[in-house]
Amino acid sequence: MAKELDGFKFEQRHGKAKVRVGRVWRSKDGRRHFMVEWKVNISLLSNCVAAYVRDDNSDIVATDTMKNTVYVKAKECSEPLSAEEFAIILGKHFTSFYPQVFTAIVKVVEKPWERVSVNGQPHEHGFKLGSDKHVVEAIVQKSGILQLTSSIEGLALLKTTKSGFEGFIRDKYTALPETRERMLATEVTASWRYSYESVSSIPQNPLYFNDRHLNVRQVLADTFFGPPEGGVYSASVQSTLFQMAKAVLSRFTDISSVKLKMPNIHFLPVNLSSEDNGNIVKFNDDVYHPTDEPHGSIEASLSRFWSKM
Structure with a gap:
């Protein structure tokens, strides 16, 4: 004050x-x-x-x-x-x-x-x-009066296929090729605000929020990966982020808002050639150079209409 x-x-x-x-x-x-x-x-x-x-x-x-x-x-x-x-x-x-x-x-x-x-x-x-x-x-x-927020930091997720990026703006500075086949890796920071507005309104189970934390973590991962057989296609990190946030709010009625930060940690295709050898390494969705510098930075929040977040 x-x-x-x-x-x-x-x-x-x-x-x-x-x-x-x-x-x-x-x-x-x-x-x-x-x-x-x-x-x-x-x-x-x-x-x-x-x-x-x-x-x-x-x-x-x-x-x-x-x-x-x-x-x-x-x-x-x-x-x-x-x-x-x-x-x-x-x-x-x-x-x-x-x-x-x-x-x-x-x-x-x-x-x-x-x-x-x-x-x-x-x-x-x-x-x-x-x-x-x-x-x-x-x-x-x-x-x-209570404001309660929980977070997950450093949730590393990766899938080796079922990811692409197409149809984005192309101009004279654009070198990135479009693709429907790439790896998708990120390190999720997820925070969510609970709807409990007073100390007296929280559940009386002392481990309630531990269970909720583990359940939110599981929903985020399950939505990212999709079914064990076949998975789910990701059109962009933005699209996957939204589906993950939506899944949390749809599943847990005592969460009023969720915010996700999902850096796009790149696995760059490796092609190597020389004058003497045209194909030292010929990329076939198999050899990558992992790097997180620089990386894409994507974040968004999703709230119920009545949320104060």
């Missing part, structure tokens, strides 16, 4: 960034372990202007206190829970415990630790690092 000070507009917030916490839970018999690793960023909007203009720190929540609060709240969570649920718990604490704090913005990045299997059996306490990250931002107001 902006204030007028000495003829200027003044806005401020403060917080603690990159608080790393690991949490392990054990089953009742102690044998099966569950774990998460989170990196937490906290930003508080509060009435502490006096610290800036009068050297009065009496309304400041120390950032070291914020760090300690992350560990205390992780300890208090006696059962496994989602990153979304943990972000909301922190936001509720800061806005209710401190009278001067009116909004808490909590971002949680979950490192992709996955349970390993040995001889086809899930290991009781063994984990390996996956690829794409689960990212959450919860904006919690003192009134209980």
Whole structure:
């Protein structure tokens, strides 16, 4: 919230960034372990202007206190829970415990630790690092109003056929040939806004958002690839992006909007020849030069009409 000070507009917030916490839970018999690793960023909007203009720190929540609060709240969570649920718990604490704090913005990045299997059996306490990250931002107001966004970062997808690019603008600067046969590769960043508008309205299952995250991830991948036999043709990255976003909103009624960023990571056909050898390598949809510099950059968002995104 902006204030007028000495003829200027003044806005401020403060917080603690990159608080790393690991949490392990054990089953009742102690044998099966569950774990998460989170990196937490906290930003508080509060009435502490006096610290800036009068050297009065009496309304400041120390950032070291914020760090300690992350560990205390992780300890208090006696059962496994989602990153979304943990972000909301922190936001509720800061806005209710401190009278001067009116909004808490909590971002949680979950490192992709996955349970390993040995001889086809899930290991009781063994984990390996996956690829794409689960990212959450919860904006919690003192009134209980909530804005909750979840994201997937680094979801790498590739198919070796059923992709093309034709009919685009051609002018004197255009060298790209049209094609109905190419590889399609991307690294998806997907974020979606939930329709829950208050802390009290979220589902009471502490792992609900974990399940929703995995389900959204699966819908995105399934739409990109199409059926196992035959797949689905992609006329452009733009077309595939739209179908992926549409599939998410069609499947999940508690998601109000979705935004996708899909760089077009190129696999360029390789043809090599020399004066002595006309075909050192003759391209036949088989040998490529992978490169992501430069790459195409495609992004779009899709929202329901009533969404506030």
